[in-house]
Amino acid sequence: MDSILNICPATAKAVNDVAEVAGYLWQKGWAERNGGNITVNLSDSAADAARTLQPIAPPTPIGRTLPHIKGGIFFCKGTNKRMRDLARYPMDNGSVIRVSDDGTNYSIIADKPVKPTSEIISHLSIHNYLVGKGSNYRAVVHTHPIDLVAMSHNPAFLEKDLLGTLLWSMIPETRAFCPRGLGIAPYALPGSAELADATIAQLDEYDVVMWEKHGVCSVSENVGEAFDMIDTLSKSAQIYLTAKSMGFEPEGISPEKMEEMKRVFNL
Ligand code: 2HA
Ligand code: ZN
Numbered sequence: 554m555d556s557i558l559n560i561c562p563a564t565a566k567a568v569n570d571v572a573e574v575a576g577y578l579w580q581k582g583w584a585e586r587n588g589g590n591i592t593v594n595l596s597d598s599a600a601d602a603a604r605t606l607q608p609i610a611p612p613t614p615i616g617r618t619l620p621h622i623k624g625g626i627f628f629c630k631g632t633n634k635r636m637r638d639l640a641r642y643p644m645d646n647g648s649v650i651r652v653s654d655d656g657t658n659y660s661i662i663a664d665k666p667v668k669p670t671s672e673i674i675s676h677l678s679i680h681n682y683l684v685g686k687g688s689n690y691r692a693v694v695h696t697h698p699i700d701l702v703a704m705s706h707n708p709a710f711l712e713k714d715l716l717g718t719l720l721w722s723m724i725p726e727t728r729a730f731c732p733r734g735l736g737i738a739p740y741a742l743p744g745s746a747e748l749a750d751a752t753i754a755q756l757d758e759y760d761v762v763m764w765e766k767h768g769v770c771s772v773s774e775n776v777g778e779a780f781d782m783i784d785t786l787s788k789s790a791q792i793y794l795t796a797k798s799m800g801f802e803p804e805g806i807s808p809e810k811m812e813e814m815k816r817v818f819n820l
Pocket of ligand 1: 588589633671672
């Protein structure tokens with residue numbers, strides 16, 4: 554079979570973007586072994602030639618019905634595959650799937666039968682939620698940033714909006730480029746429907762959700778933007794930790810100054 558990348562320029566572009574971000578996640582030290590996962594919704598952008606590809610593996614039940622992504626097409630990182638390998642050889646370490654017309658299962662359609670990420674239920678449930686609410690967000694990135702995960706081990710930081718506000722106050726960029734802050738999903742088993750639902754419960758209010766003692770999950774129009782929000786939050790966490798390691802509590806930008814920024818930059 555010819556690669557889907559040769560018959561569908563939009564898919565080729567999206568996969569190239571995924572590979573670039575996968576490399577960043579590895580370089581950041583956020584992607585140990587197979588840690589983290591990325592999916593992109595290609596349903597609107599896929600060429601007709603890609604849409605009509607036949608399954609190359611038996612269908613897999615999703616475990617729930619996802620009505621808003623019936624027939625949808627997604628690029629998914631493969632389960633047990635390494636981010637650093639996804640960066641170099643995306644079609645050996647990820648695959649393109651199509652959700653069935655009843656929204657209950659999916660089949661791999663290209664290029665190779667690489668089984669999708671262990672967090673597929675979260676990713677597809679999130680895409681279903683985003684399409685259902687008319688969002689233009691098409692990318693979901695999950696990764697394990699050391700600083701942010703460390704902060705989630707402090708119960709005091711898990712109170713609603715406490716950590717998000719603290720991170721906003723470390724540097725103006727974070728307020729500007731992660732304007733919806735940081736939601737918190739309580740610890741749940743990786744790959745579980747419970748984790749999927751706890752994440753979706755945060756997405757009305759937030760674009761980035763902390764998975765307590767595990768990682769973060771970010772949604773945006775494309776993978777680059779989803780990565781940037783995590784990177785910005787991590788920068789703030791680094792500033793906080795650096796100040797603490799120098800022996801003082803960082804003062805933080807005052808609520809008044811942050812309010813001013815919200816006003817001036819129309820956040
Ligand atoms: O794919 O990060 O959460 C490995 C993980 C599971
Ligand atoms: Zn993870």
